[in-house]
Amino acid sequence: MKPIAHLTLLTDLYELTMAAAYFEHDRCGPASFSLFVRRYPPGRNYFISAGLSDVLDYLSSLEFGPDDLTFLESTHMFKPEFLSHLENFRFTGSVDAMPEGRIFFADEPVLELTAPMIEAQIVETFVINAIGFQSMIATKASRCVHAAGPRKLVDFSLRRTQGTDAGMKVARASYIGGFIGSSNVLAGKHFGIPFYGTMAHSFITSFDDETEAFRAFVQTFPENSILLVDTYDTLQGTKKAVEVGKEMAARGEKLKGIRLDSGDMTALSRKARKILDEGGLEDTQIFASGAFDEYKIKKLLDEGAVIDSFGVGTKMGVSADAPYLDMAYKLVQYDGRPVLKLSQEKTSLAAEKQIFRYREASGRMKRDVIGLRDDAFPNTEPLLERVMDKGEILSPAPPLHQIREAFLDEFTHLDDRYKSIDDIDKKYPVSLSPRLIKLQSEVIRRIKEREFSGKP
Amino acid sequence: MKPIAHLTLLTDLYELTMAAAYFEHDRCGPASFSLFVRRYPPGRNYFISAGLSDVLDYLSSLEFGPDDLTFLESTHMFKPEFLSHLENFRFTGSVDAMPEGRIFFADEPVLELTAPMIEAQIVETFVINAIGFQSMIATKASRCVHAAGPRKLVDFSLRRTQGTDAGMKVARASYIGGFIGSSNVLAGKHFGIPFYGTMAHSFITSFDDETEAFRAFVQTFPENSILLVDTYDTLQGTKKAVEVGKEMAARGEKLKGIRLDSGDMTALSRKARKILDEGGLEDTQIFASGAFDEYKIKKLLDEGAVIDSFGVGTKMGVSADAPYLDMAYKLVQYDGRPVLKLSQEKTSLAAEKQIFRYREASGRMKRDVIGLRDDAFPNTEPLLERVMDKGEILSPAPPLHQIREAFLDEFTHLDDRYKSIDDIDKKYPVSLSPRLIKLQSEVIRRIKEREFSGKP
Numbered sequence: 001m002k003p004i005a006h007l008t009l010l011t012d013l014y015e016l017t018m019a020a021a022y023f024e025h026d027r028c029g030p031a032s033f034s035l036f037v038r039r040y041p042p043g044r045n046y047f048i049s050a051g052l053s054d055v056l057d058y059l060s061s062l063e064f065g066p067d068d069l070t071f072l073e074s075t076h077m078f079k080p081e082f083l084s085h086l087e088n089f090r091f092t093g094s095v096d097a098m099p100e101g102r103i104f105f106a107d108e109p110v111l112e113l114t115a116p117m118i119e120a121q122i123v124e125t126f127v128i129n130a131i132g133f134q135s136m137i138a139t140k141a142s143r144c145v146h147a148a149g150p151r152k153l154v155d156f157s158l159r160r161t162q163g164t165d166a167g168m169k170v171a172r173a174s175y176i177g178g179f180i181g182s183s184n185v186l187a188g189k190h191f192g193i194p195f196y197g198t199m200a201h202s203f204i205t206s207f208d209d210e211t212e213a214f215r216a217f218v219q220t221f222p223e224n225s226i227l228l229v230d231t232y233d234t235l236q237g238t239k240k241a242v243e244v245g246k247e248m249a250a251r252g253e254k255l256k257g258i259r260l261d262s263g264d265m266t267a268l269s270r271k272a273r274k275i276l277d278e279g280g281l282e283d284t285q286i287f288a289s290g291a292f293d294e295y296k297i298k299k300l301l302d303e304g305a306v307i308d309s310f311g312v313g314t315k316m317g318v319s320a321d322a323p324y325l326d327m328a329y330k331l332v333q334y335d336g337r338p339v340l341k342l343s344q345e346k347t348s349l350a351a352e353k354q355i356f357r358y359r360e361a362s363g364r365m366k367r368d369v370i371g372l373r374d375d376a377f378p379n380t381e382p383l384l385e386r387v388m389d390k391g392e393i394l395s396p397a398p399p400l401h402q403i404r405e406a407f408l409d410e411f412t413h414l415d416d417r418y419k420s421i422d423d424i425d426k427k428y429p430v431s432l433s434p435r436l437i438k439l440q441s442e443v444i445r446r447i448k449e450r451e452f453s454g455k456p
Numbered sequence: 457m458k459p460i461a462h463l464t465l466l467t468d469l470y471e472l473t474m475a476a477a478y479f480e481h482d483r484c485g486p487a488s489f490s491l492f493v494r495r496y497p498p499g500r501n502y503f504i505s506a507g508l509s510d511v512l513d514y515l516s517s518l519e520f521g522p523d524d525l526t527f528l529e530s531t532h533m534f535k536p537e538f539l540s541h542l543e544n545f546r547f548t549g550s551v552d553a554m555p556e557g558r559i560f561f562a563d564e565p566v567l568e569l570t571a572p573m574i575e576a577q578i579v580e581t582f583v584i585n586a587i588g589f590q591s592m593i594a595t596k597a598s599r600c601v602h603a604a605g606p607r608k609l610v611d612f613s614l615r616r617t618q619g620t621d622a623g624m625k626v627a628r629a630s631y632i633g634g635f636i637g638s639s640n641v642l643a644g645k646h647f648g649i650p651f652y653g654t655m656a657h658s659f660i661t662s663f664d665d666e667t668e669a670f671r672a673f674v675q676t677f678p679e680n681s682i683l684l685v686d687t688y689d690t691l692q693g694t695k696k697a698v699e700v701g702k703e704m705a706a707r708g709e710k711l712k713g714i715r716l717d718s719g720d721m722t723a724l725s726r727k728a729r730k731i732l733d734e735g736g737l738e739d740t741q742i743f744a745s746g747a748f749d750e751y752k753i754k755k756l757l758d759e760g761a762v763i764d765s766f767g768v769g770t771k772m773g774v775s776a777d778a779p780y781l782d783m784a785y786k787l788v789q790y791d792g793r794p795v796l797k798l799s800q801e802k803t804s805l806a807a808e809k810q811i812f813r814y815r816e817a818s819g820r821m822k823r824d825v826i827g828l829r830d831d832a833f834p835n836t837e838p839l840l841e842r843v844m845d846k847g848e849i850l851s852p853a854p855p856l857h858q859i860r861e862a863f864l865d866e867f868t869h870l871d872d873r874y875k876s877i878d879d880i881d882k883k884y885p886v887s888l889s890p891r892l893i894k895l896q897s898e899v900i901r902r903i904k905e906r907e908f909s910g911k912p
Binding site: 014015016021068075132160162189197199201202318319323327334342 | 476478639660665687771780903
């Protein structure tokens with residue numbers, strides 16, 4: 001699934017051309033880069049970190065294979081000395097990062113990386129890609145989970161994720177964000193994520209009639225059948241499911257559920273519940289699918305829909321209302337000198353940093369301070385941990401279910417007002433430490449003196 | 457990059473449970489499925505087919521490996537007879553599909569597949585994923601190309617594509633849609649797509665001053681340097697680029713371009729052009745990047761921006777304004793009997809079909825007719841071609857540049873009104889053949905008689 005050793009060239013050309021220029025001009029000193037989200041997408045007021053595990057795997061196996069070097073040589077863009085240098089290229093730096101499943105906020109570095117300039121530069125594209133996408137999906141999934149309350153959510157997005165790698169990452173990130181599992185069988189095999197399924201319309205239409213299709217399916221899966229009832233008419237289909245459910249009951253079996261997939265789900269779920277209950281199938285659950293996201297889940301539940309679990313597909317799997325994060329990877333220190341990008345509204349925060357989280361005695365998250373790496377704030381929790389040193393992963397990744405549980409626990413300590421799915425402007429308080437503010441203004445002053453000194 | 461042999465389990469669980477039920481009930485007759493887009497996303501009035509090559513590779517290498525079977529066995533969901541059947545599972549069916557790079561419309565089958573039921577069912581998830589995503593991106597890219605007129609576009613999306621596979625597929629699909637290349641080096645290696653790059657802010661900030669950074673870069677790349685001028689101040693940066701460009705001219709070299717990446721690009725591009733021209737760098741091009749898509753390209757050009765080429769990133773790479781296609785894969789025939797899904801507004805078109813395209817003498821696309829596979833309409837072009845038979849690919853995929861050229865040629869024959877990026881309701885005429893209409897009403901009547909005959 002992930003032949004990581006071959007992803008080295010999955011990078012923007014400019015990473016390699018810059019590396020060649022750094023090499024030629026002997027600018028190979030230690031560089032620190034900071035990864036952060038510049039601003040919240042509409043309606044978002046927090047993020048969940050995800051994707052670190054992929055980044056560490058990538059960094060620890062990074063190398064240019066012989067065919068990569070042959071290819072680069074064939075482009076005639078690079079000098080032989082530089083290509084020779086790449087032959088022994090490895091990532092030898094350190095990484096300080098938030099563990100996966102932590103809640104973070106705009107401007108906060110989710111990862112900082114220090115390595116010789118060429119190494120730190122070349123990895124930019126993959127690092128942004130891996131953490132940006134997975135954090136976005138974990139965040140989106142958690143919004144659905146919050147909207148659904150105690151009801152269970154399953155990732156149904158695989159057919160419409162943006163490619164196959166996205167299908168795997170969505171299954172994993174949505175599980176971290178609180179989903180109970182995925183329809184993706186390979187994610188079950190690869191990550192140990194619980195997987196679930198129902199049936200498709202094609203199964204029904206391939207039989208001569210709907211009841212016959214239902215009977216055949218429950219005979220093969222007497223314990224776990226969820227019958228899709230909307231192929232021809234949802235309520236007629238529900239009545240047929242009751243007929244089959246009664247037959248199962250007579251055999252000592254139990255129909256697990258029915259699935260609604262179209263139409264006015266609020267009205268249909270209430271009527272279907274009544275039909276099931278009147279048929280004696282009080283324990284048969286109602287599963288709903290079809291264009292669900294946090295907004296549709298909330299709307300239906302507010303209207304009084306009677307649904308036990310949701311298959312949440314496309315709109316979660318591509319984060320349809322906010323399909324990208326404005327995540328940046330900026331040089332913050334080079335060769336011991338703090339630096340930043342000044343232009344326009346996008347000024348970045350210089351130097352190696354740490355995030356300090358204040359909590360109330362109850363555990364409730366109160367506010368964060370972004371400070372210098374060696375700042376100290378008593379009674380706060382530092383969020384960035386050293387996870388890689390000299391290119392070596394320092395400890396094995398925690399099991400996925402543990403990441404998920406840690407997130408769900410932390411989520412209970414975040415005020416509901418920040419979880420609102422309406423586009424309201426309630427920002428969690430994040431401030432800069434006095435020392436960072438001072439450093440920042442010094443660096444800006446120095447740049448202005450140097451770059452705007454009246455030269456043409 | 458694509459260990460296709462291991463993607464067999466990249467499927468929804470229900471594909472496998474349905475397969476098990478089909479197997480147990482001996483419903484293994486020939487099944488035909490049709491792949492089509494149900495409706496246009498906002499502002500879209502056409503689609504471009506892409507992704508077929510991945511589907512054919514996938515189908516021709518589909519098998520369950522020993523570890524896949526061991527895993528499925530470990531779930532205790534499947535009976536041993538079914539798992540034994542999967543041991544020798546191969547795709548043995550036929551595929552009729554539009555070649556990549558063709559223009560198609562809502563409701564038109566872009567692919568029809570006929571195979572023994574279990575085979576045709578299991579491949580659903582991958583087929584939708586591959587063709588849906590890549591067709592969506594090729595379409596989005598072509599909209600940018602149309603908005604940019606003669607200006608050149610490069611795919612800059614890799615850092616924000618939804619995963620790594622998406623990064624590769626976006627580079628390929630946007631190239632089909634008319635981009636000149638990508639920043640993605642691996643796409644260059646793997647697909648032979650031209651690749652391009654500039655420099656990042658980190659390169660500038662790592663140097664003691666901006667001019668020094670520019671000098672270092674052009675020394676390493678005297679022929680292809682595009683200098684990023686907005687790190688501190690765009691116009692000051694442009695003046696420094698001119699200084700370096702003049703030094704290059706004195707050495708007999710030429711500064712290829714500057715890149716604008718933030719601020720009011722219309723005003724800045726006009727001022728930067730003036731600064732370049734006054735400095736004698738009339739041939740130095742202006743390259744712009746930063747949140748471009750068809751809408752921003754059109755807006756800036758309408759305002760009078762002076763830009764030679766665009767780096768188009770995130771918003772194209774995730775198709776931000778329409779990040780998924782409502783693509784369906786529906787059973788249309790089983791064991792010789794035409795079938796359809798009736799419920800709600802989503803009725804599908806029964807039977808194996810063909811699309812017939814009418815053109816004017818000039819080549820201009822006039823209208824399409826969706827008919828039965830064996831319909832005949834003189835002087836029309838049938839769009840679906842037999843590309844796989846008995847599980848074998850019938851001819852090698854055309855070279856990528858040829859697909860791109862075929863699309864760009866066909867695109868000139870599509871009226872501009874269908875290419876409008878405003879959300880106007882100008883639909884290309886697509887009708888059903890008389891025989892398809894007749895069959896469709898017969899099938900619907902038969903279903904209604906059978907399913908709504910007054911049974912409870």
